Amino acid sequence: MAPRIHIQVNQQSGRNCVSSDYAEVLSANSSHVITDGHLDGNVIVSMPGNETASSSQQLLVEVTFEVQLLRASDVRELAQQHTTETARTILHPFHFNIPRTANSVSSDEYDTTPLPPSLSFKPMPVYNSNDLILRGQGRIEYFLKARLFDDEECIAETEAPVTFAAARECAPPICIPDFPGEYNLASSRSVRDRLHRRDLYYLSVQTGEPAPLYLNKSGMVSTVVPLKWHYRCLDPSQQHANIPGIYASIQTSLRATTFVSVSPQDRLPLEGDANKLLDFKLVANTTGTGCTQVRKLRIASWEDCGLKKQDQPTTYQATTPLILNFDAPDYLPPTFTHPYISRRYSLSIFVSVDVDNSRNASLRLRVPVQVSYDRGECATECMYEPFPLYPEILPPYIK
Structure with missing residues (x-):
């Protein structure tokens, strides 16, 4: 033997x-x-x-x-x-x-x-x-x-x-205009009283790309998404002139978009260029990763934006941090780019807002996020700084 x-x-x-x-x-x-x-x-x-x-x-x-x-x-x-x-x-x-x-x-x-x-x-x-x-x-x-x-x-x-996944340095935020139609960093809604056919209030939320999700041996990944809110009363009776109690239920899920190409790509491919049956060159698919979280927030600490015009209602603003904690699966491929195959991630955020316990508004966001493995350093100190983009220098994800 x-x-x-x-x-x-x-x-x-x-x-x-x-x-x-x-x-x-x-x-x-x-x-x-x-x-x-x-x-x-x-x-x-x-x-x-x-x-x-x-x-x-x-x-x-x-x-x-x-x-x-x-x-x-x-x-x-x-x-x-x-x-x-x-x-x-x-x-x-x-x-x-x-x-x-x-x-x-x-x-x-x-x-x-x-x-x-x-x-x-x-x-x-x-x-x-x-x-x-x-x-x-x-x-x-x-x-x-x-x-x-x-x-x-x-x-x-x-x-x-x-299973191999090299730990990389912090990637700079992506340039949203370079990916038209893929991300939605702002959403707004004017709520109406359908019975009396009148507008009640205007509510909007906007955000930006958060710090990367760092994977480590703890099995938990986290980041903070800053949400900036704007509120304006539209009711001529000024019933909602004073900001009522506003609560938000926020469901967030991490989604992965994978691209497969039959020819080398010289930059991160676009979703708009994929799945075109006439050229048969690029396929893309977006799927869930199993990382989902539901949180409830009370939106408080409103302040006057100082943008009030004559005969216009006051616009108020508030900022709330959305803290995300996900239980990562056993293995989650990080964000990466290769000439023939690549993957990037986004946060799908669904916001249901309850105003004064009577009027609801629904808002949706899709935010890019980097996923990377911890290099053994303190990931929280690896903060995003403005990335300088000069006319003669392409963003780092374009070769």
Whole structure:
């Protein structure tokens, strides 16, 4: 019988390389995600039955870390880490430094596409009235493979999937006008008394892109969305001139938009360019991530905007922080861009406003948000600063 081998990955890879906290890689759904560019562990060789490996036996072990874009290999003589001359189990440690790009040794300064994260999703079909079907599917998988050689003959082998998602620095906010029709950062509503056919009040809410959602080992991600409200009484009787009690029920869900292209994209693709059955080049699909939250807010601390004009009602404003806390799934691919496949995220916000316990207004927002893995630093200190855009410099998401 041939020896058996299996792979154990250090759960503290790259952050504590001497740790003995190992876990056997069994499936692609493992909650352990490699984020820091280092991967180490052990290949364990178990001899069959009562057989033992003698110190004179020549064995080689080959460990590879690979994806279609990358292959790193470690081939060494299998050394016994025991003082006895024979052993039934032998450990072979391995360590890989994962490059930031698949072309890290390339001299082409423009050929620096970052390694994409692990990603797998079901086919995305698109239909039209003529029963034409456009379908996109993508899978990015990383593997550890181990092979055991005896006299140049492979006598045992195994492989195990590895979930990889490199931690990136804070990405600057995106330029909303570059994505026409995709995001809605403001919504307003004039509420009417239908019985008496008169306007009662005007209410609006607006926001901006929040700080990134940082994924970490705690399984909880959070951010704060600032909501700026405006209220104006429209009733000639001034029944609502004094701001009544205003309460909001806000349902927020994190949604992922994935793009698959048959030709390289030189920038983040647009939803408006996708799913066109005439050119069959780009498919996009937006799905929920399971991260949903419902919160109730009392909108208070109103103040005069100072924009009152003659014969015009006073406009009041208030700002409330919407604190979001999501229980992240075992693995959530971060925001990334690749010439053939990319993903970005948005917050879908549905606001139901109750005014004076009698009149309701519904508002909808769609806000972009970055999703990234924690680099081990204090993510709350990585705040957004205004990103300078000059006429001769394109935004960072356009190559």
